[in-house]
Amino acid sequence: MRFKHQSLRLTAIAAMLCAGLSSAAAxxxxxxxxxxxxxxxxxxxxxxxxxxxxxxxxxxxxxxxxxxxxxxxxxxxxxxxxxxxxxxxxxxxxxxxxxxxxxxxxxxxxxxxxxxxxxxxxxxxxxxxxxxxxxxxxxxxxxxxxxxxxxxxxxxxxxxxxxxxxxxxxxxxxxxxxxxxxxxxxxxxxxVPEPASAMLLLAGVGLLAACTRRRRN
Incomplete structure (x- = not known):
């Protein structure tokens, strides 16, 4: 259950990062x-x-x-x-x-x-x-x-x-x-998005992927 909650939180963070990045790009x-x-x-x-x-x-x-x-x-x-x-x-x-x-x-x-x-x-x-x-x-x-x-x-x-x-x-x-x-x-x-924003998004996506792999294991 703890992993599920972590996954949901990370998914929400990644979504917010994506939204902010899309806004900057637009x-x-x-x-x-x-x-x-x-x-x-x-x-x-x-x-x-x-x-x-x-x-x-x-x-x-x-x-x-x-x-x-x-x-x-x-x-x-x-x-x-x-x-x-x-x-x-x-x-x-x-x-x-x-x-x-x-x-x-x-x-x-x-x-x-x-x-x-x-x-x-x-x-x-x-x-x-x-x-x-x-x-x-x-x-x-x-x-x-x-x-x-x-x-x-x-x-x-x-x-x-x-x-x-x-x-x-x-x-x-x-x-x-x-x-x-x-x-x-x-x-x-x-x-175009600033490099720092892009790195932040990549970090969030990487964290989400790691959590997903851990939950599967």
Missing amino acids: GTSTFDSVAEFSGTQGQGGWQYGYFSSPGNAGSFTTFTNYSTFWQNGWSEAASPAPWTLLWNTGGHPNGANSTGGEHDAVRRWTSGATGTLTISGSYAIGDFGNTRLSVLVDGQEIWNGITASATQTFSVSSSVLAGSTVDFVINSNGADYGDSTRFTVTGAVSA
């Missing part, structure tokens, strides 16, 4: 660059700024100016130039020959989960100059494209950790004027 961390656009830095995991060295995530600098000057958005300068700007559906980089030098317009999202990040996006010329767009995960480029007059779409995936940075970058591509760009993205992280 969790997601999502984003929408348009719906979540904000005048508050850090809200929804978003930061708005620029790369002072093009393509270099280590040079990311947050904007301090948010106003109605340009489509209710962020700007590098209170009164541009530089013309590094971001608004809800896109942005504008600062060209190499403009005041302040070449700066990428960047919106940065920080992942709240560990797992596989899947991104879907669309992009197009907003004025008359094309730009180079890229997506960087922890400073490494995982996608790039050049804008055209017609709207284009893309999808890409990457492994991320909780705390990984994902940068959506607009570069001037050599042009200094008419660089307004439409660039929108949505995404989600399909979370």
Whole structure:
């Protein structure tokens, strides 16, 4: 009878561990660059700024100016130039020959989960100059494209950790004027369980198996 009670208790523990692990695996961390656009830095995991060295995530600098000057958005300068700007559906980089030098317009999202990040996006010329767009995960480029007059779409995936940075970058591509760009993205992280949780589940299952063998003997 004692073994039976032990078996029942271990079965219940294993079930709870499985439920917790399944819940962790099913969790997601999502984003929408348009719906979540904000005048508050850090809200929804978003930061708005620029790369002072093009393509270099280590040079990311947050904007301090948010106003109605340009489509209710962020700007590098209170009164541009530089013309590094971001608004809800896109942005504008600062060209190499403009005041302040070449700066990428960047919106940065920080992942709240560990797992596989899947991104879907669309992009197009907003004025008359094309730009180079890229997506960087922890400073490494995982996608790039050049804008055209017609709207284009893309999808890409990457492994991320909780705390990984994902940068959506607009570069001037050599042009200094008419660089307004439409660039929108949505995404989600399909979370995976932490190693400690997996080990705990395996330990519980092993204990249950041992108890079952002992009872049979």
